[in-house]
Amino acid sequence: MKKTILRQLIVLPLLTAVMAMLYACGAASGISRATDGATANKPFSATYVLQQGASAVIAPAAAPGIAGGATAPTVKLERVNDSRCRVGAVCVWAGYISYSFTLTKPDGTTSNFVLSDSMPDGKTSVTQDGLTFTLAGVEPQAVPAKNEPAPDYRVSLRVSNSRPSDPTPRPS
Known part of the structure; x- marks a missing residue:
């Protein structure tokens, strides 16, 4: 015992x-x-409101960096091109509004894209480097009068990670 x-x-x-x-x-x-890359596999969606010249860090898309730090891509609203016919003006065509963006990747390389819901052949959504950028809205929406200065636009941009295609065939 x-x-x-x-x-x-x-x-x-x-x-x-x-x-x-x-x-x-x-x-x-x-x-x-x-x-180690959990953000690349985990779905996310975030909306950023940008003014011309402003940028936002896409934190959910951060990747492991050097010495254990995380690096994240950034998106910048470079320019708003508003060629719409102003209120009180006589125009030959209605015009359109488009938004030019720059995506800066964690390695420092950049790419550009344009979003528009009124431009001929324009797209409201584009996918680059596994991220989908969708035009979610703009303020103000009203066309300014012909003698008014261009407004300070605020563009809402929804960013999400696109799902990788499943290589496994599914039974029909």
Whole structure:
């Protein structure tokens, strides 16, 4: 009986210590997996309101960077091109409004895209580098009068990550 009690006093704490170490190793590997590109696989959607010349950091799309830091792409509203016929003016055509953006990737390279809901062959949504940019709205929507200065537009841009295509064929 003394042997059984002595065995329980030694084996039970030793077993508890081994279980704690295994749990800690499993939790640590789970943490490293969560920081290694989890944002690339996890769906997200965020809306940013930009004025001309302003930029926004797309934080949900951050990728692991050098020395463990995260780097995220940025999007900038470069220019608003409003060629719509002003109120009180006589025009040959109605015109359109478009929005020019620059996407700066974490490695510093840039790409440009234009969104418009009224421009001929214009698109309200575009996908670049796994991110989908969708025109969500603009303020003010009203066309200014012919003698008024151009308004300070605020463009709402919805950014989401596009789902990668599933290479696995699905049964019909």
